[in-house]
Structure formats: C-alpha cells, structure tokens
Amino acid sequence: KDEKFGGGQCGFAMCSPGYNMQLKGNRLVADISEDVKRAFDDYVSYYDVDSVKVYVDVMAYPPYEIGDDGIIYIRSDISSYSNEVIYKKYNIVENILLSPNNPIIYKGNSFFLGKTIYPEDAHYDIIEWSSSDDDIVSVDSMGKITGNSVGQADIIATIGDAYGTVTANVYDISSNIEDEEQNHNVTDTAGDIIDDIANNDNPDLGNTDITEGDLEEVKEDIQQGVWRGDSFFTDLRWYEENFSKYKMNWGQIQKAARELNAQFAGAYNIEVEMYHKDKDGTEYHIGNITEMENEVTFTFDLPTGMSEIQSGETRKYVLVRIHNNQYEAIDVEVNDDGTFTASSNQYSDFVLLYVDTPKIKNGIEINGFQLNSCVGGIEGNGGIRTVYSVEPEIEGKSVVNSGLIYSLEGLAPKEEMYVGSQEEYVKSYLSTNTGKLSANMSDSYTATSYAMTMIFVNKSPIEYTDTFNIRAFAELEDGTFVYSDIYSFRIYDIADRIYKDRTSSNEILYQYLYDNILNRVTPGYELNTN
Secondary structure (H helix, E strand, O other), rough: OOHHHHHOOOOOOOOOOOOEEEOOOOOOEEEHHHHHHHHHOOOOOOOOOOEEEEEEEEOOOOOOEEEOOOOEOOOOOOOOOEEEOEEEEEOOOOOEEEEOOOOEEEEOOOOEEEEEEEEOOOOOOOOOOEEOOOOOOOOOOOOOOEOOOOOOOOEEEEEEOOEEEEEEEEEEEHHHOHHHHHHHHHHHHHHHHHHHHHHOOOOOOOOOOOHHHHHHHHHHHHHHHHHHHEEEEEEEEEEEHHHHHHHHHHHHHHHHHHHHHEEEEEEEEEEEEEEEEEOOOOEEEEEOOOOOEEEEEEEEEEOOOOOOOOOOEEEEEEEEEEEOOOOEEEEEEEEOOOEEEEEEEEOOOEEEEEEEEEEEEEEEEEEEEEHHHHOOHHHHHHEEEEEEEEEEOOOOEEEEEEEEEEEOOOOOOHHOOOOOOOOOOOEEEEEOHHHHHOOOOOOOOOOOOEEEEOOOOOOOOOHOEEEEEEEEEEEEEOOOOEOOOOEEHHHHHHHHHHHHHHOOOOHHHHHHHHHHHHHHHOOOOOOOOO
C-alpha cells in the first residue's frame, strides 16, 4: 500500500485505478497514467515524456525515494533495476522581470523589451506576450513593442502561472518645420534620442549637446513629462547674436572672411531644440540636436545695418558654421521678401558674410572654351564646348531666352552676327536646360552659366584651322536682344594651349588632341615647353 500511488493496495489480483499492472517475475510493472502523474506533483512540474514504466519491488516500502538532486529513484532488490531514473525535476518559473520598468516609446518607434527569468535555471518552452491595448502599444512573439498611438498600455509576459508586466507610455513629437520629409527627419531623430535617454543606462549623446553630467536630470525630466502627458516638440530656432560671443573662434571667422574676400553681416545661433510643455504651458528644455543624417532647410531675416548694394554690383551671401575651431561655408539663397534660406545637417554657431562684385557687362558674357573627346559618350566624337553666363535681369527686364551665334571668318561680316540674320554662314542656337550648368562660371553671383557644344564634322586640318567667331545673346521679356562681345578662335589653337598647359589628368584626352588635331594639322608636332 502506497499513498503516493493513490492509496490502493497492490497485489497479484488488484491495484489502484491509476495503474495498469502486470506481473513480471517478482516485480510489478506499472504504466503510469495521467492520474498517477498527479501523484508526483509535489516534486515534478514539467515532464520529459508522456508515459514511463515504473518497476516496483512489492517487498520494498516506499517503492521510490526523492534524491537531493531532484531525481526520483526506484527501490529494487534486483541490481539491474537499481537507481532507475523515472523523472528529473525541473525548476519552475517563479517570476519574470521586464525592463525597462516603465518603457517610454515615440509613436512609430519599436524596440525589444529586456527580460530576466527567476530562477535562472528554470525550464520553459515559450513566453507568451500580450498587450492590454494593441491600438496604443503592440508586442510581437519576441517581445518587440511598437508605439502606435499616444497613451498607456500594459505589456504582459507569461510562462505557465508566472508573469511579468510593465506599463508602456507612448508620446508623439511636433515640429515647426514645414517640409514634410524634413519634418519627419527631425522628429524621428529626436524620437530616437529621447527613447534612448529614457530607456537605456548608456545612451548615445554624440549628436546632441547633452552632457554626461546632465544625463540623469534630463532622463528624469523626460520620464516625468511623458507620464504627465506633456506635449513634445522639436523646433528649429534661430537667434541673432553679438559677434563678441565668438571671440574664442574669432581667428577662424577672420580666416573665412579673408579667404572668401567677404564682409561681416551678422552672427546667429541656429538650434534644433528638443523640449516639452505641460498643460499649463511651462516649457522644459531637453537639449539640442547638433547633427542629423539629412540636411534641414531654414529661413530667417537678413540682418540690418549692412551697406547698400552699389549700382552695377551684385551681392552674394555665405553662411559660415563655426565648430571645433574650424569653419564650413554654406551657400545661401536670398529671397524676395528680405529673408535668406540655407541648408545644413549640423547646427551650432553661424556667421553670415557677404561679398559684393560687379555684375556682368551688358548682362551676358562668354567665359571660355573646352575640348571634348567623347561627345555623347562616343569615344573619338570630338567637339568644342563654349561656356557663357547671363544675368537674370538686364536693363531692368527679365531674360526669357539665351544662346550662342556662330559665324565663319571671311565668309560673313561680324556685323551680321545677330539673331535673325539672313547670312548663310551665321547660325544662332537657343540654349536649353540640358546645357544649364550647376556651377556659376561668372564672377557675378547672380548669373547663370550654360554650355553648348559644336561637334567636329569633317575632322580635317581645314576645320581645325578655320577661324570661328562666336557671341552670346539674351532675349528680354519685351522681345529685344542683348549681345556679348564677339570672340574669335581656332580649334587648333585651343588644342595646342590645352596640350601645353597639361592641367588635366586625363591622358586619353591628350592622346586624342595629339592624334586627331595637333599631329594632323602639323605632322611631327612636338611639345614646345617654351
């Protein structure tokens, strides 16, 4: 009789209902059913197998014992069955600790919760994850939470009868940046920073001005703000400063002005500030983002007190960023409303400089010539490229079209080089956006530069030594035309100049010039360095 086995009396003819007994020598063989398994509940929580056979010595009492190692042993007077292992005891999971204790997550962000199982050697197969409100915070089967909308939701991890829970808080961020893509760039960057500070012990502060000494205070401030339900912001702000603020970087400021031949216009502190407001409107500063992956465009007022732009001159502005005793020049676009616009992915202290230069004489000019050995990407398909620049307005009238006029010396008088000429050897061509250059080749900062290529046709000595005349023209909004000075050139002379100057690292070009132009016109051509 064994109470652990259901209290029945075992014998040759009868046994308790939990057994399927059969005689085997002087031993009984018991297939342990589910009822019998429950007899081991004091010792066993999880089972390796669904059914085992227990060999019971009918002369021994009790027929088993529990070892200190948590293993159940069968007593037997037959050595071949001594210490037969039936079940090994597994430690059950008693507690689950999730971290961080109160996760804070920006709407749209995701991260994995940490988990600690007690006791550490407890056995479990899976963790079941759930959320009290998936619309606010959802969680996947691996414990990754995602913020879906502003609010709070409980995240629960369950193993058997044990569970752990944390309350996740979701917040959103607004920004004063109007461009939608740049707005997302800034708010997403801020969300990653704030999440990192609120949830981690060692956050990355490399793209902020937050110091390690301020970290704990900032972390507590963020947590309190989220729990209160504060509104979070990441705004681009600018402040006009006095030059005296930059005395530590004055050497770099002077260097920038000297190298750019520029005058001082103003000093600014430009910030991408992270902060939050409570329901009473009290503002709490978190810190500034000093660098982002993508550029953000900002617009603010031009400073007052600068000298007037003189007649016939144009003014260019340059924004100089001062950081770590170095400067970086950023192009500026001046708007009609007296503001200027610039873009940067780094933010700190800036100085605005300006340079005044004369506008183009007559509003249009030819800047120079280039030779191309593979027009249209076809090797050996040569041509001469003319670069010219034109102002947006000439004589107070907007420019609507521009282009180039070509003629052959000796076959057409220069006086006939105008748009609409009937001379056979005068040809005019309009420029298109295809020929518009990204770089301004003029000294005037308001001009736009274009390029047009004349392809070589005969590729003969006559073509390379004939004299071409060329001039640029601009058509104004009233239908009148303005012309540049006339320039004369020979293709051979330009090839000779380029070949001798050796300003390019493209040896293929020099070989092309020698084989196709120079040596063809002058057999035995040799480089004369004098």
